[in-house]
Amino acid sequence: MQLSNRExxxxxxxxxxxxLLPITNGKVVFEGIFECIAQYKDLEELIISYxxxxxxxxxxxxxxxxxxxxxxxxxxxxxxxxxxDNKEICLGIELSLMIELNKSKSFLVYTKNVLIPYLYGLTxxxxxxxxxxxxxxxxxxxxxxxxxxxxxxxxxxxxxxxLRLLSMKPDFANFEKCPCGCSNPYLACTYRKTLEKYRYxxxxxxxxxxxxxxxxxxxxxxxx
Numbered sequence: 514m515q516l517s518n519r520e521x522x523x524x525x526x527x528x529x530x531x532x533l534l535p536i537t538n539g540k541v542v543f544e545g546i547f548e549c550i551a552q553y554k555d556l557e558e559l560i561i562s563y564x565x566x567x568x569x570x571x572x573x574x575x576x577x578x579x580x581x582x583x584x585x586x587x588x589x590x591x592x593x594x595x596x597x598d599n600k601e602i603c604l605g606i607e608l609s610l611m612i613e614l615n616k617s618k619s620f621l622v623y624t625k626n627v628l629i630p631y632l633y634g635l636t637x638x639x640x641x642x643x644x645x646x647x648x649x650x651x652x653x654x655x656x657x658x659x660x661x662x663x664x665x666x667x668x669x670x671x672x673x674x675x676l677r678l679l680s681m682k683p684d685f686a687n688f689e690k691c692p693c694g695c696s697n698p699y700l701a702c703t704y705r706k707t708l709e710k711y712r713y714x715x716x717x718x719x720x721x722x723x724x725x726x727x728x729x730x731x732x733x734x735x736x737x
Contacts, residue, residue, distance in 0.1 A: 515539045521533060523621050527621065530547070531565070539570075542567065544566045546564055546565075548560075548562045556645055560636075561632045561633060563632060566580075567580050567581075569620060574620075581601050583600070587600075602631060604627045605659075608723075610627060612711065615714050630646075653727070657669055663711075665707055666692065666693065669730065671693065673731060676720050676721075676723050676724035677692075677720075677724040678699060679715075680717045680718070682717075683709075686699055687700035691704055
């Protein structure tokens with residue numbers, strides 16, 4: 514499902530210095546100056562103003578939007594969560610972002626909830642030398658730690674099994690051992706209510722790919 518014309522117009526109305534580029538193959542692209550005023554908790558109010566490129570794929574919301582910092586005054590830096598020469602903004606692990614998108618229900622709300630906090634943090638760090646909120650560690654280890662928090666599990670192997678069950682059809686997953694570590698079938702365990710909240714946040718193939726990545730990490734480092 515492509516971003517609707519109504520959502521496009523709402524975004525341009527909210528951020529008038531952003532421009533809509535010609536739509537190609539269903540991909541919606543905005544470029545320009547993204548401006549707003551933001552605040553985090555009881556910290557100072559900051560003016561946010563950066564040159565950005567935003568790409569919303571034709572498959573949205575199944576595939577997440579991408580945000581790029583084009584502003585020349587900010588250099589590429591992994592510690593600023595800017596990835597690669599095109600300075601793609603890393604806003605967090607995909608599962609967290611997909612959960613947020615699922616809750617937000619629209620591109621505009623999602624942008625408000627994930628992009629603006631990052632840009633506030635970036636502005637704050639450039640001014641004060643540190644982000645005003647905790648940061649997720651980079652790489653697969655940081656991702657696994659976030660999975661443990663989201664899925665309420667305490668080991669890499671349990672995370673792997675949870676993602677593996679989410680990649681399976683429910684009728685088959687129900688008769689697997691529960692990934693929480695108890696000896697009960699998944700269907701009979703109360704943890705099922707926790708995990709099933711995320712089943713339709715992403716596709717089975719995405720959960721399968723993530724499970725494989727974590728299994729490789731477990732085998733490589735022998736950390737269960």
